[in-house]
Amino acid sequence: xxxxxxxxxGLGMTELGKVYSRTAAxxxxxxxxxxxxxxxxxxxxxxxxxxxxxxxxGVGLALQRDLGLxxxxxxxxxxxxxxxxxxxxxxxxxxxxxxxxxxxxCVFADAPLRQDTSTGAAYGARGAVGWRGLLGAAGIRxxxxxxxxAAQRHMDTYGTTNDQLGHIAVGQRAWAELNxxxxxxxxxxxxDYHASRWIVEPFHLFDCCLVSNGGIAVIVTSAERAASLAxxxxxxxxxxQAHPGHAQRRHEDxxxxxxxxxxxxxxxxMAGLTVDDVDVAELYDCxxxxxxxxxxxxxxxxxxxxxxxxxxGTLGPDGKLKVNTGGGQLSSSYMWGxxxxxxxxxxxxGEAGERQVDRHDxxxxxxxxxxxxxxxxxxxxxxxxxxxxxx
Amino acid sequence: xxxxxxxxxxxxxxxxxxxxxxxxxxxxxPAGHFSPPYAQQCDxxxxxxxVSVAAAGGASVVSRSVAHQRGGDRDTLxxxxxxxxxxxxxxxxxxxxxxVAAGARLTVAFERADEESEAVPxxxxx
Numbered sequence: 001x002x003x004x005x006x007x008x009x010g011l012g013m014t015e016l017g018k019v020y021s022r023t024a025a026x027x028x029x030x031x032x033x034x035x036x037x038x039x040x041x042x043x044x045x046x047x048x049x050x051x052x053x054x055x056x057x058g059v060g061l062a063l064q065r066d067l068g069l070x071x072x073x074x075x076x077x078x079x080x081x082x083x084x085x086x087x088x089x090x091x092x093x094x095x096x097x098x099x100x101x102x103x104x105x106c107v108f109a110d111a112p113l114r115q116d117t118s119t120g121a122a123y124g125a126r127g128a129v130g131w132r133g134l135l136g137a138a139g140i141r142x143x144x145x146x147x148x149x150a151a152q153r154h155m156d157t158y159g160t161t162n163d164q165l166g167h168i169a170v171g172q173r174a175w176a177e178l179n180x181x182x183x184x185x186x187x188x189x190x191x192d193y194h195a196s197r198w199i200v201e202p203f204h205l206f207d208c209c210l211v212s213n214g215g216i217a218v219i220v221t222s223a224e225r226a227a228s229l230a231x232x233x234x235x236x237x238x239x240x241q242a243h244p245g246h247a248q249r250r251h252e253d254x255x256x257x258x259x260x261x262x263x264x265x266x267x268x269x270m271a272g273l274t275v276d277d278v279d280v281a282e283l284y285d286c287x288x289x290x291x292x293x294x295x296x297x298x299x300x301x302x303x304x305x306x307x308x309x310x311x312x313g314t315l316g317p318d319g320k321l322k323v324n325t326g327g328g329q330l331s332s333s334y335m336w337g338x339x340x341x342x343x344x345x346x347x348x349x350g351e352a353g354e355r356q357v358d359r360h361d362x363x364x365x366x367x368x369x370x371x372x373x374x375x376x377x378x379x380x381x382x383x384x385x386x387x388x389x390x391x
Numbered sequence: 392x393x394x395x396x397x398x399x400x401x402x403x404x405x406x407x408x409x410x411x412x413x414x415x416x417x418x419x420x421p422a423g424h425f426s427p428p429y430a431q432q433c434d435x436x437x438x439x440x441x442v443s444v445a446a447a448g449g450a451s452v453v454s455r456s457v458a459h460q461r462g463g464d465r466d467t468l469x470x471x472x473x474x475x476x477x478x479x480x481x482x483x484x485x486x487x488x489x490x491v492a493a494g495a496r497l498t499v500a501f502e503r504a505d506e507e508s509e510a511v512p513x514x515x516x517x
Contacts, residue, residue: 130400131429137397137504137511138481139458139466148456149470149480156454156493200468201457201488247434248427248478254470255454 005385006093007226007233010039010105010219011345016333017183019213020115024058027215028109029066035105035217040230043067046219048074048101050088054110054336059215063107074101081369082284083241083259084108085337086376090239092220102221108338109215143286144208146371148200151289153255155202157304160292162202164307166193168288169206169330171315176327178317178355183210184331207288209329216338218345223384234348237362238271238379240264246373259375260297260366267364267377271385275299279359280347281321282340284368285328294366295323298377322347322357337367337376348380393484396508402429403509405443410510414445415499417475425475434477449474450497450514457488467491471514483514490516 012034014027022030028051036043046069053059060077074095078084088106095101128136140146154160170190176182188206196205226233242259246252268274275298285291292306300321301309314320326332326343333339344365346352361383367376399407406428409416418426419442424435432439450471458466467483469491483491484500496517501510 128395128397130398130403133397134403134509134511135480137395137508138513139394139468140480140482141458145456145458145468146480148458149454149468152456153454153470153493198457198459200459203456248480249434250472250476250478252478 004097004099005223006096006220006236007223008089008218008236008345008380009221009226009229009231009233010035010041011342012036012038012217013181013342014214014216016181016214016335017212018113020113022111022213024053024056024109024111024215025063025066027111027213028059028063028107028217031109031215031217032063032067032105032107035219038231039219041103041219043069045103046105047072048092048095048104050074050092050104050106051077052079052084052088052108052336053077054108054112056110056112059107059109074104080374080376082286082336083367083369083374083376085341086239086365086367086378087241089218089220089236089341089378090241090376093236093239096220096222102225104220105217106220107215107217108336110335111213113211113213143371144200144203147287147289148203150255150372151287152202154289154293157256158307160307162194162204163190164311165202165207165288165292166190167311167315168291169193171310171319172285172324172328173331174316175325175355176331179326179332182327182332183212184327203287206330209286210334212333212335214333214335216335216342218341232349232382234345235381235384236378237381237385238267238269238273240266240270240377242375243373254372257303258293258297258368258372260294260368260377263375263377264298264364264366267379271379273362273379277362278364279322279361280325280344280357280363281323282344282347282363283324283366284337284340285324285330286368288330290368291324293372294368298364317355325352325355325357340365340367341378344378344380348382350382394502394504394511394513396504397511399509407509409443409445410501410512413501413510415448415512416443417446417473417477418442419444425477427477427479446473446475446499448499449517450479450499452491452493452495452497453478454493455483455488455491469497469514471497479512481513483516486516
């Protein structure tokens with residue numbers, strides 16, 4: 001561990017979903033103000049700011065001025081897609097360990113939904129020019145198609161089935177029923193899953209994440225300072241990143257193995273833990289398939305066994321492993337990596353209400369970006385690093 | 392519509408000059424490795440000494456998916472491995488999705504949305 005360990009002490013979540021009254025920049029400002037207040041701090045205590053914009057853009061360096069933050073010692077706009085949220089906490093923790101900053105706000109906000117337009121329009125639009133235009137002209141118009149090709153390869157190689165992917169969607173919906181903030185709380189059966197329309201085979205509608213407007217921010221500070229603040233600290237025990245740099249060529253393991261296979265073990269090793277120690281897993285779930293491949297790559301089950309693992313009573317509130325306990329991006333809301341991170345903080349604090357799990361000493365959080373191109377992992381805990389004075 | 396319209400930019404000009412001649416261009420380095428046409432350097436050995444060559448036209452299916460349009464039309468999308476090694480993401484035309492499985496042999500074809508558009512490489516079952 002680093003010399004000075006870090007803890008998450010504030011969480012700010014705006015209203016999420018079909019909220020049309022705010023721009024992304026306004027959601028970002030709201031989220032930071034909420035997170036600072038949650039920590040029992042003032043905006044003037046913030047000396048570091050890391051921002052992350054979604055597809056609608058508009059969240060960047062100007063947020064400093066929007067929030068009236070003076071004399072920051074750390075400020076940057078970051079982008080590694082869905083792995084960014086976890087990475088922001090990592091860089092904040094490093095800055096705190098180095099004494100470069102004391103209190104760092106990390107924020108993501110997005111507002112891709114517009115009133116009276118489809119959710120598909122929010123993520124599907126691409127100009128038909130150049131290489132990207134060529135992909136769209138050939139029928140590959142959105143991320144759904146790319147992940148579908150990844151998932152189908154896994155299915156062909158390991159025998160993974162739609163029924164197994166359906167168990168992930170159904171399990172997460174059952175969690176969402178317990179989450180008052182979730183966008184989708186209507187009970188879902190496996191039959192409902194199969195009956196939902198095809199988007200891109202092998203994905204039904206219920207294999208795909210929601211699209212949401214809103215913002216989420218977290219405040220990271222030193223474990224020493226965290227001890228005197230308003231909320232129960234959530235210690236950052238370990239982290240990892242992996243960016244495989246897949247070449248588009250023969251022998252590539254696209255769809256079979258993701259960056260999680262390196263990032264997860266690295267994060268757990270830093271924390272001095274193993275996958276068997278994990279009580280709660282909040283896994284990036286842009287698609288059901290992303291959960292499945294991450295469970296395999298983190299080592300919760302052997303490679304290729306993910307389908308059988310999730311179909312075997314593993315998921316949902318009564319399941320053997322507590323996964324995506326707020327409903328995740330599939331059923332709660334889609335705030336990129338902030339969706340799993342925010343739920344992890346609530347669970348680690350013991351503040352998840354009706355969906356609170358009993359054992360929450362070790363909470364594993366994943367972020368995934370691109371098409372399985374970028375991965376980040378955090379190991380969080382209500383307990384400080386073993387053997388440290390802050391614990 | 393079999394393919395959508397697409398316009399060239401500076402980065403794709405040479406490639407679309409190729410598709411206009413029904414050639415799907417790849418890069419080849421002095422060691423004989425093939426790289427995709429958008430590569431800055433050789434995928435295998437990082438050589439920047441790349442020349443454009445036409446792919447032979449054979450490929451096989453790495454993975455396939457089926458995009459469902461609102462009107463009920465279906466598109467068979469594939470990751471195809473060209474016989475030279477690089478992958479290419481496109482669609483298969485002239486076949487039902489059920490006929491296209493992993494490992495199926497493909498041959499390259501070219502389609503235009505209209506007279507103004509560039510020719511787009513697609514695949515047919517070989």
